[in-house]
Amino acid sequence: MIAVDWGTSNLRAWRIDAQGRARDRIASANGITRVPPGGFPATLRATIGAWLEDGERHVLMCGMVGSRQGWVEAPYLPCPAGPAAIAAALLAVPFGDAQVMLVPGLSARDPSGTPEVMRGEETKLLGLIDSLGGEGLVCMPGSHTKWARLAGGEIVGFATYFTGEAFAALRDGTILGRMMAPRGAIDPDGFRRGVARSGEPGHLLHHLFGVRAGALFGDIATDAGEGFLSGLLIGHEVRAALPGGGPVRLVGDATLVGLYRTAITLCGGQPVAVEPDAALAGLTLIAGRAAWN
Amino acid sequence: MIAVDWGTSNLRAWRIDAQGRARDRIASANGITRVPPGGFPATLRATIGAWLEDGERHVLMCGMVGSRQGWVEAPYLPCPAGPAAIAAALLAVPFGDAQVMLVPGLSARDPSGTPEVMRGEETKLLGLIDSLGGEGLVCMPGSHTKWARLAGGEIVGFATYFTGEAFAALRDGTILGRMMAPRGAIDPDGFRRGVARSGEPGHLLHHLFGVRAGALFGDIATDAGEGFLSGLLIGHEVRAALPGGGPVRLVGDATLVGLYRTAITLCGGQPVAVEPDAALAGLTLIAGRAAWN
Numbered sequence: 001m002i003a004v005d006w007g008t009s010n011l012r013a014w015r016i017d018a019q020g021r022a023r024d025r026i027a028s029a030n031g032i033t034r035v036p037p038g039g040f041p042a043t044l045r046a047t048i049g050a051w052l053e054d055g056e057r058h059v060l061m062c063g064m065v066g067s068r069q070g071w072v073e074a075p076y077l078p079c080p081a082g083p084a085a086i087a088a089a090l091l092a093v094p095f096g097d098a099q100v101m102l103v104p105g106l107s108a109r110d111p112s113g114t115p116e117v118m119r120g121e122e123t124k125l126l127g128l129i130d131s132l133g134g135e136g137l138v139c140m141p142g143s144h145t146k147w148a149r150l151a152g153g154e155i156v157g158f159a160t161y162f163t164g165e166a167f168a169a170l171r172d173g174t175i176l177g178r179m180m181a182p183r184g185a186i187d188p189d190g191f192r193r194g195v196a197r198s199g200e201p202g203h204l205l206h207h208l209f210g211v212r213a214g215a216l217f218g219d220i221a222t223d224a225g226e227g228f229l230s231g232l233l234i235g236h237e238v239r240a241a242l243p244g245g246g247p248v249r250l251v252g253d254a255t256l257v258g259l260y261r262t263a264i265t266l267c268g269g270q271p272v273a274v275e276p277d278a279a280l281a282g283l284t285l286i287a288g289r290a291a292w293n
Numbered sequence: 294m295i296a297v298d299w300g301t302s303n304l305r306a307w308r309i310d311a312q313g314r315a316r317d318r319i320a321s322a323n324g325i326t327r328v329p330p331g332g333f334p335a336t337l338r339a340t341i342g343a344w345l346e347d348g349e350r351h352v353l354m355c356g357m358v359g360s361r362q363g364w365v366e367a368p369y370l371p372c373p374a375g376p377a378a379i380a381a382a383l384l385a386v387p388f389g390d391a392q393v394m395l396v397p398g399l400s401a402r403d404p405s406g407t408p409e410v411m412r413g414e415e416t417k418l419l420g421l422i423d424s425l426g427g428e429g430l431v432c433m434p435g436s437h438t439k440w441a442r443l444a445g446g447e448i449v450g451f452a453t454y455f456t457g458e459a460f461a462a463l464r465d466g467t468i469l470g471r472m473m474a475p476r477g478a479i480d481p482d483g484f485r486r487g488v489a490r491s492g493e494p495g496h497l498l499h500h501l502f503g504v505r506a507g508a509l510f511g512d513i514a515t516d517a518g519e520g521f522l523s524g525l526l527i528g529h530e531v532r533a534a535l536p537g538g539g540p541v542r543l544v545g546d547a548t549l550v551g552l553y554r555t556a557i558t559l560c561g562g563q564p565v566a567v568e569p570d571a572a573l574a575g576l577t578l579i580a581g582r583a584a585w586n
Contacts, residue, residue, distance in 0.1 A: 173461070207407075237496065
């Protein structure tokens with residue numbers, strides 16, 4: 001079968017043998033934002049056509065390809081959901097002689113009933129769920145960081161924080177960014193000071209002004225400003241998502257995982273970094289339970 | 294004497310007679326960002342030259358003209374500070390035959406020792422202080438909203454919230470803005486729902502993602518989105534700045550004051566709108582205590 005992780009900015013595909021091993025792989029920058037209207041079948045064929053000609057018939061896809069902006073919208077499946085429920089909710093889409101199925105996103109409600117959504121992360125979580133013993137708290141840093149709770153081999157709920165996108169907008173679109181040296185690596189000391197600041201009294205909206213006042217008074221050097229802002233925001237997130245400390249499994253990009261590891265430690269949690277990319281493992285797990293023709 | 298409120302975007306000047314009445318006034322868009330390097334004396338002369346030729350010799354200025362980006366930096370005076378302390382801290386700058394003095398900004402420290410600054414608002418606060426009996430909590434909405442505490446006829450402290458600038462950056466620079474109808478008036482119902490949301494469990498960074506998920510699920514209509522985001526942010530600010538409710542004097546632009554009035558009421562406070570522009574009254578008060586040659 002063929003496994004495809006088709007996100008906003010990237011497309012990755014693997015050819016899997018009957019023993020579940022990846023025999024071949026393809027990666028491209030043809031994320032869904034690069035695909036012209038109606039162009040999903042042609043882009044997929046251009047990517048994995050050789051494997052299809054070689055006899056593959058089953059294609060399982062996860063990620064934003066199943067969103068409203070993707071090929072077809074695969075409706076969100078409410079939590080709790082485990083491998084069986086997700087495999088039973090795959091959406092089949094016509095694709096010549098082959099059978100293409102889309103993994104649904106997941107939805108949840110926060111304590112006030114406000115909806116939560118994920119798409120793509122559910123597959124990575126399933127790829128990790130066995131190695132985690134089906135239990136625990138997983139943090140997946142990104143533009144919209146997910147904190148997912150696993151129990152009894154299922155994804156029982158999750159909460160999303162807008163931290164990454166808020167950071168970029170505040171850095172690039174406000175006076176705070178004009179007081180920082182041009183973007184580079186995050187200054188580790190500035191980051192740690194920002195995390196510490198997040199634990200002091202006062203709301204984030206007050207702490208944000210303190211970044212400006214601190215720069216004005218020389219308390220925050222220009223080349224530490226970006227790190228301070230990042231630490232302030234991630235620190236606020238971690239203190240809200242992990243109020244009592246405790247162990248957290250981190251999954252994602254190494255740089256971001258490094259920042260969250262530092263912040264979680266400073267906030268009293270116990271970070272554990274796990275497999276950075278579990279999409280293939282999740283797709284393989286789901287494919288093994290799918291109702292292929 | 295001549296009173297000048299010279300801010301980032303605007304310049305306003307008044308000619309005041311010996312009885313403290315404004316005899317003439319000038320307003321222009323020559324805020325400090327429009328003044329070329331070294332161009333402050335020439336811009337001032339072009340604005341009030343006729344009054345100087347007519348014999349005026351005393352010019353008192355407040356606002357960003359006294360910032361590092363202005364004519365000369367008038368150092369921040371620490372709180373608590375009242376009319377006498379501020380008048381004693383005026384900075385004289387050479388200007389031909391006339392005497393020009395700059396009102397200093399104010400600084401404060403939050404409970405953690407982080408600096409706070411204001412520049413321009415101190416003059417408006419002094420313009421109101423007598424009519425408020427020298428006591429109370431004043432909220433001055435803007436890009437960086439100030440909450441100032443008055444007691445015993447002095448400004449005893451203040452806190453700043455980055456709400457206005459964060460709102461613009463989140464609307465214009467993130468996916469949240471792409472789910473909203475083009476900018477127009479704030480939808481009142483969306484605003485009230487955003488304020489209500491700010492009182493539900495969860496951190497602002499989590500509530501921000503809820504704006505996206507709510508739009509995706511049709512819970513937040515595109516033309517209510519901007520109002521919802523504004524209400525969410527202002528609601529978070531008001532709950533943090535006014536934890537126990539209580540009376541608040543609102544000073545500023547009528548539209549923003551209207552939004553804060555709604556939010557403060559919904560959060561259990563008692564808003565009172567006062568004189569929207571007290572800069573002239575403040576400059577007149579300070580000028581009467583200044584040590585002119």
